Amino acid sequence: xxxxxxxKELLDAAKQVFAEKGYHAAGxxxxxxxxxxxxxxxxxYFKSKREVFTALLDYTFQTLMERLHMVSMDxxxxxxxxxxxxxxxxxxYFEEDSEQANIIIREAMxxxxxxxxxxxxxxxxxxxxxxxLLTHWQKQGILRPLDPVLTAxxxxxxxxxxxxxxxxxxxxxxxxxxxxxxLLSLFVFGIIDPEHFELAAGHMRDIGLED
Amino acid sequence: xxxxxxxKELLDAAKQVFAEKGYHAAGxxxxxxxxxxxxxxxxxYFKSKREVFTALLDYTFQTLMERLHMVSMDxxxxxxxxxxxxxxxxxxYFEEDSEQANIIIREAMxxxxxxxxxxxxxxxxxxxxxxxLLTHWQKQGILRPLDPVLTAxxxxxxxxxxxxxxxxxxxxxxxxxxxxxxLLSLFVFGIIDPEHFELAAGHMRDIGLED
Amino acid sequence: xxxxxxxKELLDAAKQVFAEKGYHAAGxxxxxxxxxxxxxxxxxYFKSKREVFTALLDYTFQTLMERLHMVSMDxxxxxxxxxxxxxxxxxxYFEEDSEQANIIIREAMxxxxxxxxxxxxxxxxxxxxxxxLLTHWQKQGILRPLDPVLTAxxxxxxxxxxxxxxxxxxxxxxxxxxxxxxLLSLFVFGIIDPEHFELAAGHMRDIGLED
Amino acid sequence: xxxxxxxKELLDAAKQVFAEKGYHAAGxxxxxxxxxxxxxxxxxYFKSKREVFTALLDYTFQTLMERLHMVSMDxxxxxxxxxxxxxxxxxxYFEEDSEQANIIIREAMxxxxxxxxxxxxxxxxxxxxxxxLLTHWQKQGILRPLDPVLTAxxxxxxxxxxxxxxxxxxxxxxxxxxxxxxLLSLFVFGIIDPEHFELAAGHMRDIGLED
DNA sequence: AATGAATGAGGTTTCATTCAT
DNA sequence: CATGAATGAAACCTCATTCAT
Numbered sequence: 001x002x003x004x005x006x007x008k009e010l011l012d013a014a015k016q017v018f019a020e021k022g023y024h025a026a027g028x029x030x031x032x033x034x035x036x037x038x039x040x041x042x043x044x045y046f047k048s049k050r051e052v053f054t055a056l057l058d059y060t061f062q063t064l065m066e067r068l069h070m071v072s073m074d075x076x077x078x079x080x081x082x083x084x085x086x087x088x089x090x091x092x093y094f095e096e097d098s099e100q101a102n103i104i105i106r107e108a109m110x111x112x113x114x115x116x117x118x119x120x121x122x123x124x125x126x127x128x129x130x131x132x133l134l135t136h137w138q139k140q141g142i143l144r145p146l147d148p149v150l151t152a153x154x155x156x157x158x159x160x161x162x163x164x165x166x167x168x169x170x171x172x173x174x175x176x177x178x179x180x181x182x183l184l185s186l187f188v189f190g191i192i193d194p195e196h197f198e199l200a201a202g203h204m205r206d207i208g209l210e211d
Numbered sequence: 212x213x214x215x216x217x218x219k220e221l222l223d224a225a226k227q228v229f230a231e232k233g234y235h236a237a238g239x240x241x242x243x244x245x246x247x248x249x250x251x252x253x254x255x256y257f258k259s260k261r262e263v264f265t266a267l268l269d270y271t272f273q274t275l276m277e278r279l280h281m282v283s284m285d286x287x288x289x290x291x292x293x294x295x296x297x298x299x300x301x302x303x304y305f306e307e308d309s310e311q312a313n314i315i316i317r318e319a320m321x322x323x324x325x326x327x328x329x330x331x332x333x334x335x336x337x338x339x340x341x342x343x344l345l346t347h348w349q350k351q352g353i354l355r356p357l358d359p360v361l362t363a364x365x366x367x368x369x370x371x372x373x374x375x376x377x378x379x380x381x382x383x384x385x386x387x388x389x390x391x392x393x394l395l396s397l398f399v400f401g402i403i404d405p406e407h408f409e410l411a412a413g414h415m416r417d418i419g420l421e422d
Numbered sequence: 423x424x425x426x427x428x429x430k431e432l433l434d435a436a437k438q439v440f441a442e443k444g445y446h447a448a449g450x451x452x453x454x455x456x457x458x459x460x461x462x463x464x465x466x467y468f469k470s471k472r473e474v475f476t477a478l479l480d481y482t483f484q485t486l487m488e489r490l491h492m493v494s495m496d497x498x499x500x501x502x503x504x505x506x507x508x509x510x511x512x513x514x515y516f517e518e519d520s521e522q523a524n525i526i527i528r529e530a531m532x533x534x535x536x537x538x539x540x541x542x543x544x545x546x547x548x549x550x551x552x553x554x555l556l557t558h559w560q561k562q563g564i565l566r567p568l569d570p571v572l573t574a575x576x577x578x579x580x581x582x583x584x585x586x587x588x589x590x591x592x593x594x595x596x597x598x599x600x601x602x603x604x605l606l607s608l609f610v611f612g613i614i615d616p617e618h619f620e621l622a623a624g625h626m627r628d629i630g631l632e633d
Numbered sequence: 634x635x636x637x638x639x640x641k642e643l644l645d646a647a648k649q650v651f652a653e654k655g656y657h658a659a660g661x662x663x664x665x666x667x668x669x670x671x672x673x674x675x676x677x678y679f680k681s682k683r684e685v686f687t688a689l690l691d692y693t694f695q696t697l698m699e700r701l702h703m704v705s706m707d708x709x710x711x712x713x714x715x716x717x718x719x720x721x722x723x724x725x726y727f728e729e730d731s732e733q734a735n736i737i738i739r740e741a742m743x744x745x746x747x748x749x750x751x752x753x754x755x756x757x758x759x760x761x762x763x764x765x766l767l768t769h770w771q772k773q774g775i776l777r778p779l780d781p782v783l784t785a786x787x788x789x790x791x792x793x794x795x796x797x798x799x800x801x802x803x804x805x806x807x808x809x810x811x812x813x814x815x816l817l818s819l820f821v822f823g824i825i826d827p828e829h830f831e832l833a834a835g836h837m838r839d840i841g842l843e844d
Numbered sequence: 845a846a847t848g849a850a851t852g853a854g855g856t857t858t859c860a861t862t863c864a865t
Numbered sequence: 866c867a868t869g870a871a872t873g874a875a876a877c878c879t880c881a882t883t884c885a886t
Contacts, residue, residue, distance in 0.1 A: 001870075001871090002870095003869095003870075006870080006871090022321055024235045027854085027855065027856085028855080028856065028857085029854095029855085029856095037871075037872085038871060038872045038873055039856095039857090039872085039873065039874095040857090040858080040859080040871070040872055040873060040874095041870080041871055041872070042857095043856090043857065043858075043859095044870070044871075047857095048856080048857080049855095049856070049857095106320065106321060107321060109317060110233055110235075110317055110318065110321060120380070144396075144400065146393065146396070146397065147385070147393055149383065150373065150383055150385070150390060150393050150394070151393075151397060153369075153372050153373055153376050153382075153383065154369035154370075154372060154373060154394055154397060155369070156372055157368045157369040157370070157371055157372015157373060157375070158364075158365035158366070158368040158369040158372070159365075159368070160368055160372060161364055161365060161367055161368015161369070161371060161372070162361065162364055162365055162368060164368070165364050169331070171364075172360065172361055172364065174358070174361070179361060182357065182358055182361050182362075183361070183365055185355075185357075186357065186362060186365055186401045186402065187401060189355065189400065189401050189402075190397045190398060190400050190401025190402075191397065191400075191401075194405070194408055197405055197408075212845085212846095214845080217845090238879090238880065238881080239880075239881060239882085240880075240881095248846080248847090249846060249847040249848055250847080250848055250849090250881095250882090251846065251847055251848065251849095251882095251883080251884080252845080252846055252847070252848095253882095254881095254882070254883080255845070255846075259881075259882080260880095260881065260882095423849075423850090424849095425848095425849075428849080428850090444743055446657045449875085449876065449877085450876080450877065450878085451875095451876085451877095459850075459851090460850060460851045460852055461851085461852065461853095461877095461878085462850070462851055462852060462853095462878085462879075462880080463849080463850055463851070464878095465877095465878065465879075465880095466849070466850075469878095470877080470878080471876095471877075471878095528742060528743055529743060531739060532655055532657075532739055532740065532743060542802070566818075566822065568815065568818075568819065569807070569815055571805065572795065572805055572807070572812060572815050572816070573815075573819060575791075575794050575795055575798050575804075575805065576791040576794060576795060576816055576819055577791070578794055579790045579791040579792070579793055579794015579795060579797070580786075580787040580788070580790040580791040580794070581787075581790070582790055582794060583786050583787060583789055583790015583791070583793060583794070584783065584786055584787060584790060586790070587786050591753070593786075594782065594783055594786065596780070596783070601783060604779065604780055604783050604784075605783070605787055607777075607779075608779065608784060608787060608823045608824065609823060611777065611822065611823050611824075612819045612820060612822050612823025612824075613819065613822075613823075614822075616827070616830050619827055619830075636866080639866090660858090660859065660860080661859075661860060661861085662859075662860095670867080670868090671867060671868040671869055672860095672861090672868080672869055672870090673861095673862080673863080673867070673868055673869065673870095674866080674867055674868070674869095675861095676860095676861070676862080677866070677867075681860075681861080682859095682860065682861095
């Protein structure tokens with residue numbers, strides 16, 4: 001069999017096994033059993049159990065990044081639309097690649113400092129983007145006084161929490177888009193200055209969200 | 212030595228070790244070494260490594276519950292105060308015993324289904340309380356239209372995210388109370404109906420929060 | 423069982439197994455089987471298979487060194503006696519513990535650079551002693567012109583060769599002392615200047631060796 | 634490619650790899666990598682890793698034997714010359730192909746009984762030749778009383794020891810011929826009867842050796 | 845109640861060899 | 866002839882748990 005294909009199969013098997021049993025409970029034995037190859041074959045493609053996990057992490061990281069669009073901060077009316085698109089993109093990825101991505105991200109924080117750092121980088125990337133966005137809006141005077149960093153972390157935490165419920169616990173089984181829209185409006189109204197409230201509500205309506 | 216005391220020492224040692232190395236990397240050897248007892252002694256007090264972890268989890272659960280006050284939903288003006296108090300209580304507990312926080316936030320969800328369920332119960336308890344609160348307010352017509360369950364999860368996720376940053380990464384090192392106040396106002400204004408905005412701002416001011 | 427005793431048993435088992443099968447063919451399984459302990463017990467006392475081998479090497483090194491007496495170079499008539507004593511001491515040790523000899527002579531040089539260096543040190547120690555002795559005698563003018571270093575290596579090589587035959591192949595089964603005496607006279611007469619031949623023969627006779 | 638050539642390439646690669654890493658540390662992977670052929674190709678030419686080693690041993694054995702001349706024991710004055718020539722021939726071969734020497738001197742004795750026996754045969758061939766020579770001389774009454782077998786082994790051991798130092802440790806870096814000459818004179822004078830000393834010295838001088 | 849030596853199942857990893865292409 | 870992916874037995878090592886003292 002073609003090596004690239006075999007490697008993919010092993011990655012896939014590993015992903016499933018890690019998702020089902022978690023990194024520690026999963027053995028290389030489980031992975032090769034699922035991939036239906038001999039034990040040694042695994043080690044032709046990966047140096048260790050650790051490495052296959054890292055490879056999965058890299059793949060997830062890369063795929064996620066590819067799916068995110070830049071959101072221009074210049075045209076205010078596109079920002080909210082852009083945010084929503086990105087949130088939906090992330091959710092769609094997690095939905096497509098069901099529990100696996102989640103488990104990977106959750107385990108990685110615990111596996112070792114390197115993996116944890118990797119995941120933290122992803123989070124930080126999002127946090128920083130939000131932070132800039134908030135600061136930008138703040139300068140335009142359309143926000144209540146609030147700490148952009150703290151708020152950014154709160155938003156990310158909330159999104160993560162919702163994802164966790166939906167992906168892992170299969171709770172909050174609303175239609176795909178609705179959940180993100182709900183979240184978005186929660187935050188938009190949570191941060192905006194009352195004076196500009198009607199403006200925001202307008203933007204929300206423009207993209208199809210009732211206030 | 213008095214058995215109760217010995218057990219406490221072991222729990223304490225285990226807590227530190229788990230916090231430092233994580234559940235899997237930590238060995239019973241590490242725990243007994245830190246507790247300065249023989250290996251066998253450990254098994255006089257706990258049936259297994261798993262059990263000592265569960266015991267820690269139980270203890271945390273119990274302590275946390277003890278620290279939370281009921282928030283009466285009858286007197287609207289006390290609700291926000293009560294929420295803030297509870298959030299601060301949780302934060303104070305985690306601050307006091309951040310090793311414990313580490314364990315709960317990071318490990319328990321992953322260890323096995325029992326532990327995960329246990330942590331989930333804690334989360335659910337808070338979610339349900341928030342949900343009732345939101346529903347209550349919604350009936351009073353002071354909230355924008357929003358999904359109480361989703362919103363509750365978002366709030367819990369945000370709080371958890373902030374805790375994670377503060378406890379584990381030692382980021383967001385603002386003064387203790389400020390962070391919770393910030394979070395609170397973020398949500399209060401995120402959920403409230405514009406018409407009642409000024410009322411909410413009043414309540415916030417009453418408890419010493421600028422809007 | 424007392425740890426010191428258990429460790430000794432394991433060392434002993436390892437020695438026998440290494441002697442019988444060689445380092446590579448021998449498995450930890452063989453060692454623990456011979457010692458009649460569980461596999462894990464081995465690792466309570468030694469970090470690895472390598473380590474137990476090194477421990478054996480160290481022990482041999484130490485024991486051998488303890489058995490060697492200093493040979494004073496001041497009194498010429500005692501030198502030959504001293505040399506003979508030392509050669510016999512070494513031989514006796516190898517005779518007593520021929521498994522050890524086997525291991526050292528045959529395996530250590532190949533295992534890795536560290537072990538090889540260790541064995542080489544032993545050889546070098548002897549070579550250097552001989553070298554000094556030869557230089558000493560050369561200054562007194564009682565030797566033919568020869569290269570002390572080369573000669574020292576030749577002597578050590580010859581002795582090693584004889585040991586190998588006797589210990590491993592069980593050839594050259596002469597009485598214990600005789601072999602060393604033979605070797606000694608071979609070299610004494612190989613290096614001495616013809617003019618001092620009679621003097622050397624006298625010394626040899628003094629210690630009971632016919633020329 | 635011509636099969637014979639390919640086989641030679643593999644033998645050569647194996648020789649280098651064995652010399653560098655030792656038999657056990659060397660893998661078939663190393664050999665085929667160096668030979669720049671695929672893994673399976675190796676097994677077209679050799680049944681196993683063991684076999685390629687044995688083949689190298691055979692080749693060495695054969696080459697060495699080809700390089701040795703018979704030394705006639707009838708004409709005494711040619712014997713010493715012949716011995717020296719043979720020793721130099723051996724040394725030259727090892728010098729030319731020191732990887733081979735490394736393998737033989739260091740590994741073959743340990744690999745298994747067959748290989749060990751093979752090397753031992755070579756040694757025994759030399760020992761027996763020397764033994765006959767010594768016995769021959771002894772009958773002519775030109776030797777001190779000594780055990781021919783023991784002496785033969787001593788000589789072989791000394792030569793081997795010197796080779797080892799020169800080939801492996803790169804010590805004793807004298808000019809090629811000198812070392813062997815030195816060794817020869819050491820033994821000649823070590824074994825000869827004092828009465829015939831001058832005769833021996835004459836022979837040595839005849840072939841260009843100072844006494 | 846306390847000890848700590850002993851256990852052994854279970855894990856990861858290696859590598860000589862095979863075989864379908 | 867040549868390839869190189871696949872094999873799987875066997876090696877080493879760990880560590881939660883037990884048990885005789």
